[in-house]
Amino acid sequence: MEKKCDSILDAIENTPLVRLNKFSEDFGFDIFAKCEFFSPTGSIKDRTAKYMIKKAEKEGKIKKGDTLIENSSGNMALSLAFVSIHLGYKLKVVVRDTISNEKLKMLYPLGADVIFADTSLPPESEDSYNNLAKKLAKKNGYYYLDQHNNRDNNEAHYNSTAPEIWEQTNGDFDYFIAGMGTGGTVGGVGKFLKEKRAKAKVIAVDIEGSIFYDYFKNKKLIKPKHYFLEGLGDEFLIGCADFSVIDGMVQVSDKESFSFNKTLLREEGVLAGGSSGAVIAAIYKMKNEIKKGSKVVTIFPDSAFRYLSTILDENWLKAKGF
Ligand SMILES: Cc1ncc(COP(=O)(O)O)c(C=O)c1O
Structure with missing residues (x-):
């Protein structure tokens, strides 16, 4: 498809949905990632x-x-x-x-x-x-702007990310699995899927140390702990975190996220950032519960180039104890 734009601003959206061939074969179900690092500044x-x-x-x-x-x-x-x-x-x-x-x-x-x-x-x-x-x-x-509490954030994904995924898959997928930072992506796409009565289960991914996971599972607000992964989690309950459209939540650690990010680069050859490693870590954790032959759609929010001096740097990893 030709993408001809009158302005670079119009180059936002219509990102490719890419099959992750290696992971799909290893895990036994199809995994498709919407690669948001193709956007002009490199993120969703x-x-x-x-x-x-x-x-x-x-x-x-x-x-x-x-x-x-x-x-x-x-x-x-x-x-x-x-x-x-x-x-x-x-x-x-x-x-x-x-x-x-x-x-x-x-x-x-x-x-x-x-x-x-x-x-x-x-x-x-x-x-x-x-x-x-x-x-x-x-x-x-x-x-x-208040992207953490202003539901226009969710609406952005309801109006653009979600319909694109729907069109790219003909609505035929079993899981939508995405990281939860502000909650805009998973909340907006989740709302769209619920209204469409889509068969897809909506799964959010949280990082250890953040409060979302315990709140979703037990309605308990834990004391947040420090973590290094950029983009996921929070220390507060925020207005854009719409738990009503989420069917399940998986928690991953910094270590798991960074390790799967490396595998993503080395084995799949996809140059995505740390939170993309986190969603792959989450899908790996769900491996036994996702039926063989299922179709999973996920989001890769940004690019590996954002993390050359942090999670892709051996010295940084060592210094932080990984
Ligand atoms: C790298 C990265 N991944 C994931 C997310 C999570 O997206 P959302 O804020 O829509 O929950 C963000 C948000 O800032 C991000 O920067």
Whole structure:
């Protein structure tokens, strides 16, 4: 299919759904990954950023020239910086001080004003990663997009990611398995699948240390622990985490995610990031419960190039105890 675009902004969406041949043979069922690293900034968050800004614009909440602010593990920050260039906004982003260098180095040339949140602060601190953007927005009159609580995030996936998957598979698949960060992807696609009365089970993947898994399983809020994987999990219950459309949840560790990320690169030859390793680790854990011959659809949110100085660096892995 030819993809001809009037602007690079239109190159967002319509990403390929790719069969993972090696894993499919090893596991005994078909695994298809929607490769979001083909998007202009290299991640799924391009969809979210474009949708959220355009919707806020349409509703009269923002206009060209305004300042937007957001907290992001890095990918949303890059996507917002990219979309802001095209739609004429100024951008401030709050990032965790553990953000990978690759993401950080790309944020500056895209014109974003970067503010670091100290990850050692308790979540309830007004200067913590989760609270600082809101505080600065209130104080300075910036528009806070709030991808963690603003359901426009889920809507972006309901309106673009989900129908694309539906079309690419003719609705014929048994599982949709995706990582849960803000919850936008799994929530938006999950809602679409439930409304379609699709046969597919919706499975979310959480990272050890995050609170989602225990909340989903036992309605218990555990004390969060530190983890290194970027993109998945949270230390709070957030508004975009829509548990009502999720049939099951699998928890994986940093170690499992990084190890499967390496296998993904080396054996499958797919250059996807750490959270893609996490979903493959989750599918591996479900191997015995997924019937032979089933069809599994998953999402690879970003690219391995984002992690050259972290999970793809042996020294970094050693230094962090992996
Ligand atoms: C690398 C990566 N993977 C997965 C996710 C999770 O996607 P969502 O926020 O839609 O739950 C994110 C979100 O930031 C991400 O950056």
